[in-house]
Amino acid sequence: MRTSPLLCASILVAASCSQGTTSTQNPPTTPPTIPPGNYRVLAANDLGMHCMDREFSVFSILPPFNVFNAQVLYRTPGGQPQLLDPGSVHVTYEQVADATGSVNSHSIGKTDFWLYAPALFGANLPAGMGLTGLYMPRDAQPHGPQAMEWIAAESMFRAFGVPLTPTDDSGGYNPFPLLRVRATNLAGASLSTTDIVVPVATETDCRNCHTTGGIAANDPTVTWSNDPDSELQAKWNVLILHDHAVGTHLVNQTPVLCAKCHYSPALDLAGTGDPYGNLQSTGQTTTGTHHDVNALPLPKRMSTVMHSHHGHLTDSQGNPIFPPNGTAVQTCYQCHPGVITQCLRGAMETGGMECRNCHGDMLSVGGDFPLATGGSLDGQNDGGSRRPWKDLPRCQSCHTGDAVSHLSGGGTVAAPDGIRLQQAWRTGDLAASPILAVNTRFAENSNTLFRFSKGHGGVACEGCHGSTHAEWPNSDALANDNVASMQIQGHSGPILECAACHANSLPTNLNGPHGMHPIGGSFIGGHGDYTESHGTSSCKPCHGTNLLGTVLSRAGDNRVFNAEGHTYNIAKGQQIACNLCHSMP
Numbered sequence: 159m160r161t162s163p164l165l166c167a168s169i170l171v172a173a174s175c176s177q178g179t180t181s182t183q184n185p186p187t188t189p190p191t192i193p194p195g196n197y198r199v200l201a202a203n204d205l206g207m208h209c210m211d212r213e214f215s216v217f218s219i220l221p222p223f224n225v226f227n228a229q230v231l232y233r234t235p236g237g238q239p240q241l242l243d244p245g246s247v248h249v250t251y252e253q254v255a256d257a258t259g260s261v262n263s264h265s266i267g268k269t270d271f272w273l274y275a276p277a278l279f280g281a282n283l284p285a286g287m288g289l290t291g292l293y294m295p296r297d298a299q300p301h302g303p304q305a306m307e308w309i310a311a312e313s314m315f316r317a318f319g320v321p322l323t324p325t326d327d328s329g330g331y332n333p334f335p336l337l338r339v340r341a342t343n344l345a346g347a348s349l350s351t352t353d354i355v356v357p358v359a360t361e362t363d364c365r366n367c368h369t370t371g372g373i374a375a376n377d378p379t380v381t382w383s384n385d386p387d388s389e390l391q392a393k394w395n396v397l398i399l400h401d402h403a404v405g406t407h408l409v410n411q412t413p414v415l416c417a418k419c420h421y422s423p424a425l426d427l428a429g430t431g432d433p434y435g436n437l438q439s440t441g442q443t444t445t446g447t448h449h450d451v452n453a454l455p456l457p458k459r460m461s462t463v464m465h466s467h468h469g470h471l472t473d474s475q476g477n478p479i480f481p482p483n484g485t486a487v488q489t490c491y492q493c494h495p496g497v498i499t500q501c502l503r504g505a506m507e508t509g510g511m512e513c514r515n516c517h518g519d520m521l522s523v524g525g526d527f528p529l530a531t532g533g534s535l536d537g538q539n540d541g542g543s544r545r546p547w548k549d550l551p552r553c554q555s556c557h558t559g560d561a562v563s564h565l566s567g568g569g570t571v572a573a574p575d576g577i578r579l580q581q582a583w584r585t586g587d588l589a590a591s592p593i594l595a596v597n598t599r600f601a602e603n604s605n606t607l608f609r610f611s612k613g614h615g616g617v618a619c620e621g622c623h624g625s626t627h628a629e630w631p632n633s634d635a636l637a638n639d640n641v642a643s644m645q646i647q648g649h650s651g652p653i654l655e656c657a658a659c660h661a662n663s664l665p666t667n668l669n670g671p672h673g674m675h676p677i678g679g680s681f682i683g684g685h686g687d688y689t690e691s692h693g694t695s696s697c698k699p700c701h702g703t704n705l706l707g708t709v710l711s712r713a714g715d716n717r718v719f720n721a722e723g724h725t726y727n728i729a730k731g732q733q734i735a736c737n738l739c740h741s742m743p
Contacts, residue, residue: 190648190715192657196235197350198646199249200653201228201339202620203357204609206627207501209494210323212360214274216393217414219460220424221279221289222271222321224356226251227314228306229621230341230349233661241313241616247341247349249315250303252295254338254353256638260326262335264296268325278415289427290319297321303340313616319427324358333359333499334638352645355628355638361496368392373473374399422460423547432459461546464493466524482519486512489520504629504639509573509580516551516582518590526588533583533591536605544589551592552601553608553619555582559597560699561708575709599672599699614671615659622653622671649715649730668696682719694743697736705742707733 204225211218228249230242253263266272266286275281281289286297295304306315324333337356341349367374370382375395380402383394397408408414417425421432434456457463471479480489487497490513495501502513517523525543534540534549556579558565564577569584570593583590595601602611602619609626611619624630624639631650632639640650647655656664656676664676666684675681675688689697700710717728726739736742 190655190717192648192655193645195350196233196661197341198231198233198239198659199228199339199341199350199352200231200617200621200646201226201352201354201642202618203355203625203628204620206357206504206625206629207333207495207499208322208358209362210269210271210358210360212269212363212389214269214271214278214413216390216412217397217408217416218274218278219362219416221275222265222269222323222358223289224320224322224358225316225318226320226337226339226354226356227312227316227618227620228339228341228352229314229618231617231659233659235661237662239615239659239661242341243310243313244308247343248346249306249308250340250342251306251317251320251337252303252340254336256332256336256353256641257636260328260330260332260335262294262322262326262332262337264294264327265321265323266297268323271321274413277413286321288319288321292317292320294320294322306339312610313612314618320356322356322358324360333357333361333495336638336641352642354642355625357625357628359495359499359501361499362494363389364392364396364493365389366492367479368395368399370395373479377402417460419457420460420463421457459546461523462525462543464524465520466526469520469524469526480520482521483514484519486514489514502627503632503637504624504627505631506629508631508633511580514590515571515580516555518583522583522588522590529589530584530587530591532594533589535607548607549592550607551582552594554595554598554601555593556580557600558593558595560599561702561710562699563597565593565595565597577708577710617659624652651714654714673699677714682721689743701734701736705736707735709733711735 208224209220210222230247232240232242234240253261255261272283272285275283286293293304295302298304306317309316324331326332334355334357336353338351338353340351343349365388369388369392375382383391385391385394400406400408469480473479491497528541529544531540539545539549558579561577566572569586570579571581573580582592602608608619613619628639630643630652643650647653647658666681666688668675702708711734713728713730713732716730719726
């Protein structure tokens with residue numbers, strides 16, 4: 159089983175040596191085709207999947223609200239690449255057709271969100287305007303590309319709250335639409351573009367359990383909904399059940415915004431925090447608060463109550479509704495997108511991992527158990543309940559090091575390659591506390607999630623690896639997810655071609671991302687001298703202690719090069735060993 163290539167070096171190194179001698183000439187190579195031009199747009203959606211309600215008349219969990227980030231890089235002819243700011247470039251987004259002809263340019267007429275936005279969010283929005291004032295290109299006045307905001311503190315451009323739906327302009331369902339992110343100079347001339355997936359799905363509903371007669375709507379003492387629309391029927395039944403079990407009167411207060419009582423960081427646009435957060439541990443009730451029903455227990459946070467409550471439910475035989483060791487289809491995809499959409503669809507999914515490999519089961523996500531030491535993102539919540547949207551798995555929870563130094567044993571679940579882990583938490587830890595590795599070769603920034611971290615030259619990690627849950631490559635070669643990396647470097651997978659960002663040849667060193675060396679002819683021609691002066695110890699972390707190659711030294715693409723009268727064909731994914739071209743050192 160192939161495991162995730164996320165954050166692995168994917169290095170191509172091949173010696174142009176014969177009988178231990180070293181050629182100092184750069185051998186002819188056939189590298190991937192790097193797009194022309196001296197500007198690059200590196201962009202990605204922040205989560206790999208955004209969800210929204212199909213309709214808003216009964217209750218709402220999430221509005222249409224998409225987020226994506228971009229950085230613009232200038233390939234200076236004689237120096238290091240430079241990240242540009244609004245003093246040099248403008249960045250916009252616009253619609254673009256994918257390879258199937260699907261295009262998504264507007265949202266008006268595709269959702270009833272604007273009819274119910276005043277009641278749900280207190281926002282009298284013009285049709286087409288999102289909660290933060292952004293539009294889809296054809297809904298804006300005038301029509302056309304829409305500006306992305308510069309976030310100086312993060313050195314990137316951002317579109318925060320684009321009201322995108324999964325319905326394309328032909329009425330088809332496409333949860334993976336493309337938008338084109340364009341950089342222009344201050345005079346308006348186009349410099350570079352990249353087409354990114356801006357994912358959104360409405361495959362988020364309660365019908366599997368809450369339609370009338372279902373396991374959650376079969377109490378004969380309760381009058382359940384008979385709405386002919388099965389989704390509306392399930393939503394009404396959720397409110398009916400909530401009223402029956404908790405003592406609220408939500409059926410008479412529609413449309414209901416769930417996050418009005420059950421705090422969700424995803425909808426805390428002002429960053430004010432949980433209004434009940436300091437009261438949760440006191441046993442206080444809602445008397446005297448702004449909650450609409452007095453003397454009820456304080457409402458728990460949205461993620462906590464959804465996962466913990468449902469995680470404790472059993473069927474008539476006493477079996478958990480959501481089995482602790484269940485597949486994504488049995489658990490997460492009952493509510494999250496989904497069997498059709500497949501929120502998890504990137505490199506980790508290709509490697510056989512599922513949601514629970516990173517997040518644990520329903521009760522783990524619900525925070526029923528205390529986090530182990532090192533389990534909280536910033537170390538400030540070790541021993542506490544998991545904080546939604548914050549105490550999440552880290553890259554270094556599975557990518558714990560390299561071929562020389564990595565975690566093993568002690569409840570870890572090793573991947574077949576013997577270097578990475580295939581579970582982000584230790585077996586037996588009911589909280590599924592994310593592992594904090596000592597070796598930080600593949601770690602995010604300290605106390606920071608992957609989607610907010612930056613690496614080589616200040617480039618966002620998602621700019622080189624793709625979105626959370628959809629890290630490059632998608633195993634479907636034709637998937638829209640792969641388009642951006644193909645455009646940037648000529649092949650799918652994480653951005654590892656130096657020439658994508660560097661206009662000049664690079665010196666022979668290990669100063670690249672995660673300690674990589676340059677890729678291509680310059681390093682092939684000079685690596686012999688490097689190893690003679692530095693030894694092979696610096697090669698072993700990726701090429702293995704025996705230098706016969708590991709998953710960390712896989713070729714990122716097919717290549718051909720000639721050296722000492724020999725032609726070498728390297729296949730994508732091939733693990734590069736010293737004896738590929740010459741005897742072992």
